[in-house]
Amino acid sequence: MTAPIAPRQDSARETTAPETPSQDSRRETMAYVIGVWGRAAMCFLTVGTLVILGAGMRGNVFSSAANDAFDWLGYLADLGTGTFYLVARSLETGGPDVSHAGGDYGTRFLATAGVLNLLSALHAYEAARGRKA
Amino acid sequence: MNAGMGFKLSHLQSMLLFALLISIAFGFLSRRQPIERVKYIVSSLLLFLLIGVGIGWAMYPFSR
Numbered sequence: 717m718t719a720p721i722a723p724r725q726d727s728a729r730e731t732t733a734p735e736t737p738s739q740d741s742r743r744e745t746m747a748y749v750i751g752v753w754g755r756a757a758m759c760f761l762t763v764g765t766l767v768i769l770g771a772g773m774r775g776n777v778f779s780s781a782a783n784d785a786f787d788w789l790g791y792l793a794d795l796g797t798g799t800f801y802l803v804a805r806s807l808e809t810g811g812p813d814v815s816h817a818g819g820d821y822g823t824r825f826l827a828t829a830g831v832l833n834l835l836s837a838l839h840a841y842e843a844a845r846g847r848k849a
Numbered sequence: 850m851n852a853g854m855g856f857k858l859s860h861l862q863s864m865l866l867f868a869l870l871i872s873i874a875f876g877f878l879s880r881r882q883p884i885e886r887v888k889y890i891v892s893s894l895l896l897f898l899l900i901g902v903g904i905g906w907a908m909y910p911f912s913r
Contacts, residue, residue: 755877762874769866772856810855818856821863828867832874839878 752843759836766829767800771807775822776814790823796830868897 771777778791794801804826813819858866876890 751881758877759874762870766870769856773858773863774855813855817860818858818863821858821860821867825867828871832871836874836878 756836756840759832763797763800763829763833763836766825766832767797767804768807770822770825770829771804773818773822773825774808774810774813775819775824775826776812777801777804777808777826790827793827793830796834797826798833800829800833864901865898868894868901872897 776790778787778794780791782788782791794804797804812823814823872890872894875893876886880886880889
């Protein structure tokens with residue numbers, strides 16, 4: 717016959733008070749706010765960096781005076797950057813130079829910045845609607 | 850920014866910069882936890898570079 721085993725005393729459990737639901741919800745809210753604002757700040761920085769680099773590399777900033785469908789698509793993509801479109805126009809006073817690889821890369825940087833900004837806006841819209849984003 | 854202040858980057862530098870910036874943006878958009886974000890950023894950066902260099906080599910026989 718064996719002696720009954722005494723229940724194990726967990727000292728850590730006794731010393732720490734259980735977290736209340738309000739602390740949990742506050743922590744979740746803080747994590748959510750930090751996550752959302754961190755994401756927004758990083759999107760802003762990424763789009764801004766891409767625009768400044770693209771304009772600095774003398775990429776083509778498309779205007780509304782488009783000649784063909786590709787120019788229109790480029791214009792729409794560039795417009796996606798929002799206010800940064802005006803920044804790019806003001807930065808690139810020398811005009812585009814796509815005769816070199818740098819200018820061609822710059823054009824892609826600018827278009828990518830616009831599409832990325834639109835993607836971020838769509839993401840924020842989905843998050844505001846309550847869908848997990 | 851006038852023409853004299855333009856950035857002069859090589860193909861590789863431009864590709865690295867592009868891959869890094871897009872990977873960071875994608876990581877922050879698609880993952881919430883910091884560790885998950887870092888993993889996603891590193892893996893997508895490596896994939897960007899691997900596929901970019903791979904496509905470059907695949908086009909090499911037709912370049913001349």
